């Protein structure tokens with residue numbers, strides 16, 4: 096049985112069903128494990144024909160097939176923490192209990208009973224076996240209010256009911272019960288039987304698809320516990336993780352949208368790439384002997400947005416802009432998200448129309464510079480700076496108008512200025528460093 100000897104990455108297991116719609120079950124669990132940087136393994140208990148509108152059919156695996164999967168993994172890898180999800184039948188619950196004992200697994204039990212969009216996932220006869228044979232073997236269970244009520248045998252309609260239910264469930268032999276607050280007041284409640292204490296993890300409701308949120312929560316708990324986080328820290332991390340996975344859910348079907356456990360990790364990667372791209376762009380501009388002559392009075396900025404950017408905080412640019420000093424371009428501050436309003440406004444308007452256009456920069460306006468842009472083959476559009484719309488930023492309104500007028504996103508959007516407003520040329524493109532190279536080429540052609 097091996098742990099990864101070089102990195103000691105924890106190896107965890109999910110014993111759960113598959114959701115053909117890719118939202119819940121092992122799909123959610125394995126994505127969550129990957130996001131937490133642990134190695135995820137799985138033993139499939141049932142195959143469900145399921146989508147965002149509900150469960151259409153389920154096909155339970157033979158208990159022997161489930162045992163064989165667990166055996167295959169546990170005889171080869173060192174697994175301490177595992178989680179269970181959909182267990183379907185009494186025979187499956189019994190077999191899983193046997194395997195948990197045999198391999199000494201520390202278990203997080205997600206008492207899956209039904210799919211949010213509709214469909215039973217635990218047979219009636221399996222319920223008492225779950226309570227009698229598996230629950231006493233688990234370290235942590237993570238019911239939602241409905242599941243907590245079913246396990247405790249009382250209705251759970253408010254935080255006080257949740258407390259009562261948590262104690263009753265712990266009395267069944269569980270070390271820690273976490274009643275998740277998604278169906279109550281968004282506060283998760285932890286009850287630890289050894290200390291007879293309650294801890295509340297407050298939260299707020301967020302909008303987004305929630306299909307698979309229970310699986311994702313219990314998988315996140317498993318990953319954190321496998322990384323030796325304390326119970327309370329694990330619960331806080333798991334809650335935050337589910338919140339951001341709900342916020343990044345994608346409307347992939349007609350029903351309840353699935354959570355997106357990988358969304359934050361991918362976004363973080365895109366943020367890093369955007370920062371790196373602007374960093375490279377600034378180096379190109381600062382290295383150039385010619386570029387400084389294109390810097391306008393107000394300074395220039397160059398920005399790069401993450402895919403799907405929605406606001407200034409999604410655009411990386413230079414704090415304090417880039418200014419001319421001793422004939423060279425000098426960045427004033429660091430490169431960060433939210434550092435630009437004007438250039439970021441142009442980018443946000445552009446990517447609403449054409450998502451691939453994620454970079455822009457502003458340069459000085461002159462007829463010569465504009466003509467040189469034209470000679471470089473760049474498409475050009477303009478807007479009237481003097482037209483003001485109450486409550487709408489001029490850049491946002493102007494860029495959108497210029498894009499509409501052009502019939503797509505042009506390579507250049509300019510305006511001829513207004514009272515107290517410097518005229519400006521903006522270059523637009525797919526990447527910041529590419530734009531910086533274009534700006535240097537442009538500068539070389541200007542007298």
Ligand SMILES: Cc1ncc(COP(=O)(O)OP(=O)(O)O)c(N)n1
Pocket residue numbers: 111112113114119120121143145180181207209210211212216305306307308309310311351
């Ligand atoms: C195969 C499978 N396992 C578990 C569930 C329930 O998942 P959960 O995370 O509780 O989310 P909802 O179904 O309530 O959205 C499932 N649906 N399918």
Ligand SMILES: Cc1nc(C(=O)O)sc1CCOP(=O)(O)O
Pocket residue numbers: 393394395396412415416434435436437438439457490519521
């Ligand atoms: C002042 C100003 N106006 C611009 C325009 O495009 O009209 S670009 C610009 C300078 C850059 O500003 P920021 O750092 O907010 O992007």
